[in-house]
Amino acid sequence: MTPATPLLEVRGLTKRFGAQPALEDVSLAIAPGEVHAVAGENGAGKSTLMAILTGALTADEGALLWEGRPVSLPDVRAAQALGISMVHQEPQLVPSLGVAENICLGRLPHRLGAARLVDRTALRAAAQAALDTLRVGVPLSAAVREIGVAQRQLVAIARALHFGARLIILDEPTSSLSLDEVEALFATLRRLRGSGTALVYISHRLEELRAIADRVTVLRDGRVVATAPMTEMTQGALIAAMSGRELAADLQAGPPPPGxxxxxxxxxxxxxxxxxxxxxxxxxxxxxxxxxxxxxxxxxxxxxxxxxxxxxxxxxxxxxxxxxxxxxxxxxxxxxxxxxVPEDRRALGLVLTASVLDNIGLRTPRGARRWGFLRARAIREVALAAMARLRIKARGVEAPVRTL
Ligand SMILES: Nc1ncnc2c1ncn2[C@@H]1O[C@H](COP(=O)(O)OP(=O)(O)OP(=O)(O)O)[C@@H](O)[C@H]1O
Ligand SMILES: [Mg+2]
Incomplete structure (x- = not known):
C-alpha cells in the first residue's frame, strides 16, 4: 500500500564541486515505511546525495519535497527538525558520555525554570523510550566508549528516534558488525519500517541490500541509472547498472586458466x-x-x-x-x-588528510627511489597509472583522500 505522496521527494538535484558534477539531475522518491537502498560504485555520488538530504550540503539545482511540500534544508538542524536523521558508518557519538546523554545530546530535557540544569530522570526516561521503540537492551548508564560498535549503532538510531526522525539514513551501517549483529540490526530496522519510519540504506554489500531493501536506486557517475523494486532487480542487473558493464567474466569463478x-x-x-x-x-x-x-x-x-x-x-x-x-x-x-588492502581502510590503510598521490606513494613504488631520494615524477606517474587502472574517481592526484 504505497501512499500517493512520498515522505521525501527529490527532483532534479545537481551538485558540482568545482566544474565536476558529483550529482546530475537526480530524482527519487522515498515512501513512508520503505527501506530504500542507494547503490553505486565508489564516487557515484551516494554520500553527496545523503549530505544534501541531511542538510550538510546544499544542492546547486533541484527541489526537495517533504510530504509533497517544497522545503529547503540550509543546515543539519533544519533537516532534523523536519524528521531526517543520519546514522554514519562510524556513529558520531561522544565516547566519554553515557548512553542516555548521547541519545539526548542536543535535545536534553531541562528542569522546569532552570535552563541549565538537566533533568536526569527525564533524560533517562526519554533515552529508555527510544531504546524501547527499538526493543534493544543497551545499558543506559554505560559510557559509549565501553560499548561495542553494534550497540553504538543502536544508540545512534535511538538518538535519531529521540529527535523525532521519520526518515533515517544509514551509511554502511554494517561494515564493522559480525553476522549476528547484522541480523539483530536488520530485525530492528524491520520493526522501524513496520512502524512507518522510512529508511535509506547505503551499502556495498549487495546481499545485504537484497535482504533488507524494498526498492533500490542505483547511481552511476552522479546520475540515477535505475530505480526498481529489489525483487525485480537480479544480482547481475544490479552489478551491470552500478558498473555500466555486463557482469565481467573475471567475476565468475572458474578453474584457473590452463598453463x-x-x-x-x-x-x-x-x-x-x-x-x-x-x-x-x-x-x-x-x-x-x-x-x-x-x-x-x-x-x-x-x-x-x-x-x-x-x-x-x-x-x-x-x-x-x-x-x-x-x-x-x-x-x-x-x-x-x-x-x-586492510579491512578498515580508514584506520589501517590510508592517511585521509593526505592526497591520493601521497597515499599511493606511502609505500615507495619500484623505480621511484634513486640514491636514496624519492623521485617525485616517478611516483606521480605510478599514481596516475594506478588511478586509471583502478578507475579511482578524484579531481586529480592532489585531491585529499577524505574527499573520495
Ligand atoms: N568535498 C568534496 N570536494 C570535492 N569533490 C568531492 C567532495 N565530496 C565528493 N566529491 C566528489 O564527488 C563525487 C561523488 O562522491 P561521493 O563521495 O558522493 O561518492 P560515494 O558514492 O559516496 O562513494 P563511496 O562509495 O566511495 O563512499 C566523487 O567524484 C568525489 O570525488
Ligand atoms: Mg560515500
Missing amino acids: TEPVLRVGGLSQSSRVHGVSLEVREGEVVGLAGLMGSGRSRTLRAIFGADRRDAGTVEVRTAGGWHPVRDVAGAIALGMGL
Whole structure:
C-alpha cells in the first residue's frame, strides 16, 4: 500500500564541486515505511546525495519535497527538525558520555525554570523510550566508549528516534558488525519500517541490500541509472547498472586458466589461537576468496601471510622471475610485489588528510627511489597509472583522500 505522496521527494538535484558534477539531475522518491537502498560504485555520488538530504550540503539545482511540500534544508538542524536523521558508518557519538546523554545530546530535557540544569530522570526516561521503540537492551548508564560498535549503532538510531526522525539514513551501517549483529540490526530496522519510519540504506554489500531493501536506486557517475523494486532487480542487473558493464567474466569463478603457475604458496601457517595450519596457493590472474565468519581468522591469516604479524609456524613464498622467495616481513613482502588492502581502510590503510598521490606513494613504488631520494615524477606517474587502472574517481592526484 504505497501512499500517493512520498515522505521525501527529490527532483532534479545537481551538485558540482568545482566544474565536476558529483550529482546530475537526480530524482527519487522515498515512501513512508520503505527501506530504500542507494547503490553505486565508489564516487557515484551516494554520500553527496545523503549530505544534501541531511542538510550538510546544499544542492546547486533541484527541489526537495517533504510530504509533497517544497522545503529547503540550509543546515543539519533544519533537516532534523523536519524528521531526517543520519546514522554514519562510524556513529558520531561522544565516547566519554553515557548512553542516555548521547541519545539526548542536543535535545536534553531541562528542569522546569532552570535552563541549565538537566533533568536526569527525564533524560533517562526519554533515552529508555527510544531504546524501547527499538526493543534493544543497551545499558543506559554505560559510557559509549565501553560499548561495542553494534550497540553504538543502536544508540545512534535511538538518538535519531529521540529527535523525532521519520526518515533515517544509514551509511554502511554494517561494515564493522559480525553476522549476528547484522541480523539483530536488520530485525530492528524491520520493526522501524513496520512502524512507518522510512529508511535509506547505503551499502556495498549487495546481499545485504537484497535482504533488507524494498526498492533500490542505483547511481552511476552522479546520475540515477535505475530505480526498481529489489525483487525485480537480479544480482547481475544490479552489478551491470552500478558498473555500466555486463557482469565481467573475471567475476565468475572458474578453474584457473590452463598453463598458469602459482605465484603465492602458503604452507602450514599458524598464528596465535586463531590460525591453525593454513595452506593455500594463488595462481597468476586468479582471485581467491577467503570466507568465514567474523572472528574466524581471515584477517589474521592475511596479515600473517603479508608478514605484518609474527607467525608461529608455516612458510610463505612468492614466485618471481628468479624463482621462489620466502616472505619474512612486510618490507620483504612489498619488495616481492605483494600489497595488502586492510579491512578498515580508514584506520589501517590510508592517511585521509593526505592526497591520493601521497597515499599511493606511502609505500615507495619500484623505480621511484634513486640514491636514496624519492623521485617525485616517478611516483606521480605510478599514481596516475594506478588511478586509471583502478578507475579511482578524484579531481586529480592532489585531491585529499577524505574527499573520495
Ligand atoms: N568535498 C568534496 N570536494 C570535492 N569533490 C568531492 C567532495 N565530496 C565528493 N566529491 C566528489 O564527488 C563525487 C561523488 O562522491 P561521493 O563521495 O558522493 O561518492 P560515494 O558514492 O559516496 O562513494 P563511496 O562509495 O566511495 O563512499 C566523487 O567524484 C568525489 O570525488
Ligand atoms: Mg560515500
